[in-house]
Amino acid sequence: MAEEVDIIDQVVGQEYKYGFTTDIEMETAPKGLTEDTIRFISAKKNEPEWMLEYRLKAFKYWQGLTAPNWQNFNYPSVDYQDIIYYAAPKEKIKLDSLDQVDPELLKTFEKLGISLSEQKRLTGVAVDAVFDSVSIATTFKDQLKEKGIIFCSMSEAVHDHPDLVKKYLSSVVPYTDNFFAALNAAVFSDGSFVYIPKGVRCPMELSTYFRINAENTGQFERTLIIADEGSYVSYLEGCTAPMRDENQLHAAVVELIALENAEIKYSTVQNWYPGDKNGKGGIYNFVTKRGICMGDNSKISWTQVETGSAITWKYPSCILKGDNSVGEFFSVAVTNNMQQADTGTKMIHIGKNTKSRIVSKGISAGKSHNTYRGLVKVNKKADKARNYTQCDSMLIGDRSGAHTFPYIEINNKSAMVEHEASTSKIGEDQIFYCNQRGIGTEEAISLIVNGFCREVLNQLPMEFAVEAQKLLAVSLEGSVG
Amino acid sequence: MSGDKNKVMLEIKDLKAEIEGKKILNGINLVVKPGEVHAIMGPNGAGKSTLSSVLAGRADYVVTGGEVSFNGKDLLEMSPEDRAREGVFLAFQYPVEIPGVSTTNFLKTAINEKRKYLGQEPMEATAFLKFMREKMELMEMDKALTSRSLNEGFSGGEKKRNEVFQMAMLEPKLTIMDETDSGLDIDALRLVSAGVNKLKDGERSFVVITHYQRLLDYIVPDFVHVLYKGRIVKSGDASLAKELEVKGYDWIKTEVEQEANA
Numbered sequence: 001m002a003e004e005v006d007i008i009d010q011v012v013g014q015e016y017k018y019g020f021t022t023d024i025e026m027e028t029a030p031k032g033l034t035e036d037t038i039r040f041i042s043a044k045k046n047e048p049e050w051m052l053e054y055r056l057k058a059f060k061y062w063q064g065l066t067a068p069n070w071q072n073f074n075y076p077s078v079d080y081q082d083i084i085y086y087a088a089p090k091e092k093i094k095l096d097s098l099d100q101v102d103p104e105l106l107k108t109f110e111k112l113g114i115s116l117s118e119q120k121r122l123t124g125v126a127v128d129a130v131f132d133s134v135s136i137a138t139t140f141k142d143q144l145k146e147k148g149i150i151f152c153s154m155s156e157a158v159h160d161h162p163d164l165v166k167k168y169l170s171s172v173v174p175y176t177d178n179f180f181a182a183l184n185a186a187v188f189s190d191g192s193f194v195y196i197p198k199g200v201r202c203p204m205e206l207s208t209y210f211r212i213n214a215e216n217t218g219q220f221e222r223t224l225i226i227a228d229e230g231s232y233v234s235y236l237e238g239c240t241a242p243m244r245d246e247n248q249l250h251a252a253v254v255e256l257i258a259l260e261n262a263e264i265k266y267s268t269v270q271n272w273y274p275g276d277k278n279g280k281g282g283i284y285n286f287v288t289k290r291g292i293c294m295g296d297n298s299k300i301s302w303t304q305v306e307t308g309s310a311i312t313w314k315y316p317s318c319i320l321k322g323d324n325s326v327g328e329f330f331s332v333a334v335t336n337n338m339q340q341a342d343t344g345t346k347m348i349h350i351g352k353n354t355k356s357r358i359v360s361k362g363i364s365a366g367k368s369h370n371t372y373r374g375l376v377k378v379n380k381k382a383d384k385a386r387n388y389t390q391c392d393s394m395l396i397g398d399r400s401g402a403h404t405f406p407y408i409e410i411n412n413k414s415a416m417v418e419h420e421a422s423t424s425k426i427g428e429d430q431i432f433y434c435n436q437r438g439i440g441t442e443e444a445i446s447l448i449v450n451g452f453c454r455e456v457l458n459q460l461p462m463e464f465a466v467e468a469q470k471l472l473a474v475s476l477e478g479s480v481g
Numbered sequence: 482m483s484g485d486k487n488k489v490m491l492e493i494k495d496l497k498a499e500i501e502g503k504k505i506l507n508g509i510n511l512v513v514k515p516g517e518v519h520a521i522m523g524p525n526g527a528g529k530s531t532l533s534s535v536l537a538g539r540a541d542y543v544v545t546g547g548e549v550s551f552n553g554k555d556l557l558e559m560s561p562e563d564r565a566r567e568g569v570f571l572a573f574q575y576p577v578e579i580p581g582v583s584t585t586n587f588l589k590t591a592i593n594e595k596r597k598y599l600g601q602e603p604m605e606a607t608a609f610l611k612f613m614r615e616k617m618e619l620m621e622m623d624k625a626l627t628s629r630s631l632n633e634g635f636s637g638g639e640k641k642r643n644e645v646f647q648m649a650m651l652e653p654k655l656t657i658m659d660e661t662d663s664g665l666d667i668d669a670l671r672l673v674s675a676g677v678n679k680l681k682d683g684e685r686s687f688v689v690i691t692h693y694q695r696l697l698d699y700i701v702p703d704f705v706h707v708l709y710k711g712r713i714v715k716s717g718d719a720s721l722a723k724e725l726e727v728k729g730y731d732w733i734k735t736e737v738e739q740e741a742n743a
Contacts, residue, residue: 428540433577435561436537436570437591437651438598447590451581451630 260295279338282310293325568654638669674699
């Protein structure tokens with residue numbers, strides 16, 4: 001068995017390959033969080049008065065809160081006065097086109113495999129690139145405009161589409177929702193805004209790529225997606241950060257609104273820097289993501305592949321308000337070394353005949369801990385609500401942990417709720433079987449893990465499924481058991 | 482038996498092995514030439530499965546003495562995956578389930594890993610599928626099995642047939658069958674044996690490990706060896722297996738004890 005552990009160590013100890021930093025002149029807010037910081041951010045963005053007021057209200061509310069502590073992981077308390085809340089590459093002139101973007105920045109995204117020049121970009125995917133606190137470029141804007149689709153940075157949306165922003169911002173995740181949502185509302189810097197008009201099927205995948213670069217900064221982006229009646233959109237976000245010894249905070253808010261007969265598919269491939277193998281450094285990924293199926297027959301589907309971050313704490317959720325609406329959550333969370341994850345979903349059934357499906361796959365290697373926490377709630381009037389939950393954990397080696405906390409609240413007798421859970425260990429037997437067919441141990445683990453996650457990976461858009469598979473293999477390199 | 486009479490594929494010399502300090506193999510000697518079928522029989526606990534595990538390179542077993550060469554190479558020096566890539570195939574007594582991985586995907590990975598080892602280009606997807614279709618027809622495999630997760634929810638018979646199918650796909654030089662007949666009803670036994678017989682080509686060799694003679698009615702061995710207390714104590718031709726079927730193993734045990742006391 002000692003040998004088994006050794007192989008695990010070898011396979012898990014892979015280097016993080018996005019850990020480089022970009023040397024670029026930055027403009028930052030002074031460290032710490034006061035009303036002045038918020039005014040500074042708002043002024044930088046040249047925001048209208050209503051936006052500033054919203055931020056200040058959120059800030060006042062946040063000041064009265066204390067950080068929550070019900071999580072199933074350990075972390076040192078964060079000093080919120082020791083963070084820089086705004087960092088942006090210095091712009092010499094106002095950017096009109098991609099040609100004016102600092103070549104350093106373009107290079108950075110190139111290195112991450114994201115080409116921002118449209119002709120080089122994968123056809124079928126439009127990208128919004130966010131570097132620290134600002135959106136750098138959004139591709140395919142004009143093509144999308146023809147269909148009436150709005151895909152731009154949040155800062156632009158505040159100026160160009162104030163009515164939509166006013167109507168929907170904070171409507172799914174109010175700033176009073178939780179500590180991190182309040183913080184985000186006060187200081188959010190940028191993020192993506194999407195609006196799909198009535199009856200339009202978005203012709204390409206929309207994608208945002210988040211990159212933290214600056215030191216001691218937090219990233220607080222805000223994403224808002226509205227799918228009007230009968231529309232469809234598939235959206236993907238990806239994230240990376242440099243390797244740094246200090247922990248960095250990422251507290252984003254994502255709100256999705258699906259009106260009647262609309263469908264939103266939201267996929268995440270999260271690969272923030274996880275810290276080194278002794279747990280030094282890494283991103284604290286404390287995110288609030290929620291969607292509302294506002295109209296009848298609408299659908300929201302979350303798919304997440306979480307491999308990065310020192311700590312992940314998030315529950316992409318669905319409020320199923322419209323009758324016959326559908327909510328889905330497909331998740332793969334991989335933790336290795338000292339990583340910790342407490343993630344899952346909430347499915348709130350309000351409308352009649354609403355359906356939800358949860359498929360969660362947790363993989364823990366090294367000394368990591370992986371927690372699934374989920375709530376299925378059926379309200380009084382939600383007749384014939386149905387939920388199916390499947391929650392599988394896989395352990396690699398004998399020093400990792402898997403935990404499951406399912407909460408079920410049923411207030412309507414016609415509800416049907418199913419919960420299945422399993423825990424397995426990658427067995428020596430499985431690895432030996434693969435070896436005996438000529439498959440090396442690392443390849444075997446990757447095969448077994450990918451098999452374990454197949455249901456979830458199948459949900460990802462084609463272009464990203466392959467990427468996610470590779471990411472899983474890399475995250476577990478050195479982890480065999 | 483055919484093949485080159487002078488060539489030796491597998492040579493086991495005085496092989497000794499133990500698990501967790503317990504001695505299981507106490508000096509095995511065996512020579513297998515290309516195209517030969519050897520049956521290894523013996524009572525429970527004789528070391529039959531240990532022999533197959535040691536040859537395949539399972540880590541739990543410690544080799545404490547002896548040598549094994551395979552086509553002139555030191556087999557014991559090689560990792561389990563390299564042994565497989567060199568052409569050693571073990572048909573497992575208890576094939577392992579791998580959820581979410583289809584037999585197709587599994588075999589494609591296995592074949593391409595082997596090709597990489599041999600310095601060959603990976604097989605193109607279409608070529609692979611064509612190759613697999615041919616083998617499925619040959620082995621009379623149900624198409625549904627190859628798209629289902631590897632061995633997951635398979636019946637005992639399906640698992641064993643899948644082992645033989647994998648053998649057909651991987652085209653090994655030497656196949657070790659570890660009690661492939663255990664748990665099979667007579668129909669499944671016939672199907673599995675027919676599959677194995679189709680793969681005999683005069684070059685490929687088989688070491689068939691079994692407790693019962695029954696399997697040997699279908700896969701007829703050139704040699705039969707009796708394993709007892711970690712040693713081959715008797716060798717003969719197919720008639721030895723028949724004799725064992727009638728007389729059981731006790732007379733051999735008695736013979737061995739008498740020799741020991743003499």
